[in-house]
Amino acid sequence: MMPEPDAQTTPPPAPETIIRVRGLVTRFDTHTVHDGLDLDVRRGEIIGVVGGSGTGKSVLLRAIVGLLNPAEGQIEVLGQSVRDTSDDDYRRLRRRWGVMFQDGALFSSLTVRQNVEAPMREQLHLDDALRETLAGIKVRMVGLPENAQVKYPSELSGGMRKRAGFARSIALDPEIVFLDEPTAGLDPIGAAAFDTLIKQLQAALGLTVFLVTHDLDSLHAICDRVAVLADKRVLAVGTMRDMLDVDHPWVKEYFHGPRARAATASARPDGRA
Amino acid sequence: MVASGARVSMSGELRIDAVEGLDRAAILDSARGASVIDISALSHVDTAGAWFLIDMQRGIAAAAGTTVEIEGASDAQAQLIETVRRNMPPEEAAVLPPRTLADRLEAFGRMVVRGWRTFVELTSFLGQTVATIAGIVIRPRRLRLTSLVHHCQEVGLNAVPIVALMAFLIGVVLAFQGAAQLRQFGAEVFVVDLIAISVLRELGILLTAIIVAGRSGSAFTAAIGSMKMREEIDAMRTLGLDPVTILVVPRVLALILMLPVLGFIADISGLIGGAAMSWVELGVSPAVFQSRLVSNTDVWHFGVGMIKAPFFALIIGIIGCYEGMKVGGNAESLGRLTSTSVVLSIFMVIVMDALFSIFFAIVGV
Numbered sequence: 189m190m191p192e193p194d195a196q197t198t199p200p201p202a203p204e205t206i207i208r209v210r211g212l213v214t215r216f217d218t219h220t221v222h223d224g225l226d227l228d229v230r231r232g233e234i235i236g237v238v239g240g241s242g243t244g245k246s247v248l249l250r251a252i253v254g255l256l257n258p259a260e261g262q263i264e265v266l267g268q269s270v271r272d273t274s275d276d277d278y279r280r281l282r283r284r285w286g287v288m289f290q291d292g293a294l295f296s297s298l299t300v301r302q303n304v305e306a307p308m309r310e311q312l313h314l315d316d317a318l319r320e321t322l323a324g325i326k327v328r329m330v331g332l333p334e335n336a337q338v339k340y341p342s343e344l345s346g347g348m349r350k351r352a353g354f355a356r357s358i359a360l361d362p363e364i365v366f367l368d369e370p371t372a373g374l375d376p377i378g379a380a381a382f383d384t385l386i387k388q389l390q391a392a393l394g395l396t397v398f399l400v401t402h403d404l405d406s407l408h409a410i411c412d413r414v415a416v417l418a419d420k421r422v423l424a425v426g427t428m429r430d431m432l433d434v435d436h437p438w439v440k441e442y443f444h445g446p447r448a449r450a451a452t453a454s455a456r457p458d459g460r461a
Numbered sequence: 462m463v464a465s466g467a468r469v470s471m472s473g474e475l476r477i478d479a480v481e482g483l484d485r486a487a488i489l490d491s492a493r494g495a496s497v498i499d500i501s502a503l504s505h506v507d508t509a510g511a512w513f514l515i516d517m518q519r520g521i522a523a524a525a526g527t528t529v530e531i532e533g534a535s536d537a538q539a540q541l542i543e544t545v546r547r548n549m550p551p552e553e554a555a556v557l558p559p560r561t562l563a564d565r566l567e568a569f570g571r572m573v574v575r576g577w578r579t580f581v582e583l584t585s586f587l588g589q590t591v592a593t594i595a596g597i598v599i600r601p602r603r604l605r606l607t608s609l610v611h612h613c614q615e616v617g618l619n620a621v622p623i624v625a626l627m628a629f630l631i632g633v634v635l636a637f638q639g640a641a642q643l644r645q646f647g648a649e650v651f652v653v654d655l656i657a658i659s660v661l662r663e664l665g666i667l668l669t670a671i672i673v674a675g676r677s678g679s680a681f682t683a684a685i686g687s688m689k690m691r692e693e694i695d696a697m698r699t700l701g702l703d704p705v706t707i708l709v710v711p712r713v714l715a716l717i718l719m720l721p722v723l724g725f726i727a728d729i730s731g732l733i734g735g736a737a738m739s740w741v742e743l744g745v746s747p748a749v750f751q752s753r754l755v756s757n758t759d760v761w762h763f764g765v766g767m768i769k770a771p772f773f774a775l776i777i778g779i780i781g782c783y784e785g786m787k788v789g790g791n792a793e794s795l796g797r798l799t800s801t802s803v804v805l806s807i808f809m810v811i812v813m814d815a816l817f818s819i820f821f822a823i824v825g826v
Contacts, residue, residue, distance in 0.1 A: 296791035296792050296793050297791075297793045308477075312477060312478070312481055313481060314477075314481045318480075318481070321512065321550055322477070322508065322509050322512060324550050325508060325512060325545055325548045325549065325550070326508065328547075328548035328550075329508075329544065329545075329548045334551070340791070341791065342789060342790035342791040342794075358508075360477065361476070361477060361507035361508050361509070388544075389544075391537075391540060392540050392541050392543075392544040393507075393508065393541065394537055394541075
């Protein structure tokens with residue numbers, strides 16, 4: 189039921205910057221998480237954001253989608269500032285991205301399909317049958333079985349909850365999806381399947397994917413570029429190959445460690461590194 | 462959209478916003494007999510748009526009995542349409558059968574069975590707790606003293622202000638309402654008996670129990686329930702710790718110890734409220750109130766109230782902890798069971814109070 193991997197379209201020739209973060213400073217009381225962070229994300233790419241625990245990967249994600257108010261800095265998404273914008277503009281902007289939280293963050297009182305319908309219900313005025321049909325397509329798109337549509341989140345496994353969360357994040361056909369550790373807590377087979385899913389839907393829906401992850405295999409398998417968070421800023425951005433040349437102790441350890449070597453070795457057969 | 466003979470051309474953007482405004486029946490009608498849907502002029506198609514195209518393609522094909530092609534899609538559009546096509550809903554839509562009498566009977570039967578099962582489980586939970594408390598009496602070292610003291614403070618000390626205020630106001634209201642009625646007979650002084658008997662025997666302890674059920678019973682359910690949700694209870698079991706000993710017994714014991722104390726405070730403060738109002742409204746001085754209280758009120762009225770306290774405490778504690786243990790994986794069950802816990806424990810307290818009334822009437826106190 190999934191398309192062949194070689195059916196992907198190539199990224200657009202002229203890269204358009206879709207997310208632009210400049211001089212971002214975020215603080216919790218006296219603890220500074222980001223200090224002058226810059227980051228550009230191009231349209232149509234899958235960018236992987238990595239970093240040690242507590243380097244503020246999720247905080248960056250929350251700042252970009254406006255869940256958290258940074259102390260300083262500019263954040264522009266799709267050419268619009270996220271911080272200094274009217275409520276109406278922000279609402280319109282928010283429709284153009286989708287967020288998948290760790291573990292899905294599904295509404296526990298709604299079934300899977302109702303979860304996917306929820307954003308449609310808020311933003312559009314579809315009749316019930318059409319909304320159900322479209323939500324059903326989204327649920328099938330993320331590879332959930334037919335009987336999962338009417339199940340409640342508590343009846344699903346962790347991997348299925350993540351898929352359902354992904355379905356909800358693409359409910360309105362956004363241009364950008366933010367995925368917070370989509371493969372954390374999945375077994376390697378499930379994680380690989382989720383990577384494939386992200387890649388497929390990214391190609392089919394023309395998504396830009398902002399991927400917060402720890403998973404070296406994901407980085408190898410699907411990310412076009414990698415951004416490394418360390419020392420309160422984006423230390424390096426580039427392809428996986430570029431990362432190998434970065435001279436920083438954490439980056440060296442991360443991309444040259446035994447796990448990284450294993451991931452590189454396993455990624456090589458299908459032509460990626 | 463332009464339809465010309467065998468070719469239907471579409472232009473513009475076909476996004477979800479556009480799809481929601483389209484009249485599908487009219488479009489199908491105008492495109493009747495077409496064999497090609499040309500979408501080369503469509504600038505943007507999203508999932509809903511792709512669904513619309515496929516739906517239209519199928520609709521035209523089904524009406525004419527021929528095949529219909531979608532032409533002119535860009536690579537990305539073709540891929541999206543293909544993806545959506547693979548994920549279209551199954552052709553035969555499942556129709557929900559209507560609810561029959563048998564379904565209703567079944568639902569009712571399930572409800573009865575569920576109610577009975579709850580009763581059995583609640584009883585066995587009560588037995589387990591009592592057995593654990595008995596075990597602690599034999600081996601007192603197993604009692605979690607710190608936890609017990611903590612809960613005594615939570616359910617007892619911290620509840621004193623609200624309980625005292627509530628009882629004071631009840632005393633005031635009783636005196637005020639009683640005086641208005643008794644004045645008609647010139648029997649104002651009997652207001653003392655009215656207040657004393659109703660507060661000491663019934664209202665003091667009953668209303669205290671209701672406040673404690675709302676305050677502490679719900680807190681028990683929420684605290685134990687959220688621990689259950691985060692698998693802390695399972696973790697305890699694997700570590701060889703008994704959740705009943707650690708979580709339930711200190712809470713239930715704290716309630717059994719503190720509810721009589723709170724009831725006593727409520728009694729006193731209810732009497733003070735009544736006395737104050739009698740003085741203001743009827744001119745019954747505190748000295749008269751006191752002497753009448755002492756001479757005319759049987760101490761058993763106070764005794765009856767106090768005897769009920771530990772039983773009410775047991776009901777509130779057991780129901781609060783039991784509902785907490787029943788919480789499942791989702792946050793909704795936590796909320797639902799917390800409210801069930803409060804409603805059920807208040808209901809059971811009132812049922813118990815009624816049973817006690819019958820009992821005391823029979824033994825004659």
